[in-house]
Amino acid sequence: MESSQTTKIEVIGHISSCFTEKFAIPRQPGLAPSACARLKLAEPFNRPEMVRGLETFSHIWLLFMFHDAVEEGWKATVRPPRLGGRVRKGIWATRSPHRPNFIGLSVVKLEDTDLSDGVELLLSGVDLLDGTPVIDIKPYLPDSDCPAGAAGGWSGEAFAALEVRFSPQAREFCSAYERNTGSPLATLISEVLRADPRPASQRSRREEFGMLLYDVNVRWRMEEGGCVVQSCERT
């Protein structure tokens, strides 16, 4: 540590993820089980013995940098999207990226460990932007990480899942994409959209929305009771 007030942190690896832009990333991990990512560890943190025993855990914690929020700086209070953007909460009472030190915390599913070229962890259920720098990995310990009787405070108000429909073009595109790449694109789109990724400020917008998943530009529109995926195309 440099002094009692600052300390220098090294990035131990980077995330490659299906979320190639910030818009539409689920607001917590686990909301989109089909959202996959790889964590490639960097030297000197990628010695195979450093992950010995990790494969016995189903889930891991990632500590990472909200690298895309750093430029905008931190805020003392924020308007959580889950509250419709109408109420301000203190930054320490939220998981917002716009926090001092810009450190994120997500529990993700550990699907596999690939030691063929350094160390790569295969993850699912992620809420991580492509390129995210990771600063720590910890095994998930249900005994201590799930305290009995924990109450979710203001965040406890669950969102109503939206119904997601596909146009014929979108449905066809997804089938072909899945055949070619093995990535479950239609399921991922459904998981992302049912949680309503629109920022609170855009809830009244009637035009088409767009989001980038993998290398696919997905266009959708809100309709009575849900949303319709209108088109998909490669960027």
Add this chain to the structure above:
Amino acid sequence: MESSQTTKIEVIGHISSCFTEKFAIPRQPGLAPSACARLKLAEPFNRPEMVRGLETFSHIWLLFMFHDAVEEGWKATVRPPRLGGRVRKGIWATRSPHRPNFIGLSVVKLEDTDLSDGVELLLSGVDLLDGTPVIDIKPYLPDSDCPAGAAGGWSGEAFAALEVRFSPQAREFCSAYERNTGSPLATLISEVLRADPRPASQRSRREEFGMLLYDVNVRWRMEEGGCVVQSCERT
């Protein structure tokens, strides 16, 4: 961030805790519910509006520095005490302090928020050394922080709780201490000892052990089926 590989972190506050030395600190939070601490936030991170809404959560995450481990450096593999010190696990498969970046993660109970002089959070169930520098606070979200079906890997082997007995002197000292300070010393001692705080390397030692809780030097000895607190005295 300074470059893609390092980033500078600011300490947002410090912990005052009953654990005035490293020896005998529980190896995970929640094991000693009576273990109390205060987190005093530092400027500019202690504006009262920054904790608005936090009081609605029963538990919070603390990200902190294992400041006492920094000098010893990080290790690629460690021998977790829970496995009796006989087996090496990769550092990423453990919660050991001797990890790159020396960042710790604990969920603790939020007992109260004291805004009378800046911001102080009153905590219980801690596993934090007195003086610990904290770098982030996040609300605990049971929905996303407790993934269904998470399996605890090698750590799942629970320890057998030790029986804890007190000598007449120790029992009397604790009663007087509790009257004078309001701190539940006897309960805390029991909670700490029943989890067997001895390092694996000292499991065969027959002499007395000592530990510091608050300003009290606690001496105990292992006996058939448990341990006996022999004496307590103020340092």
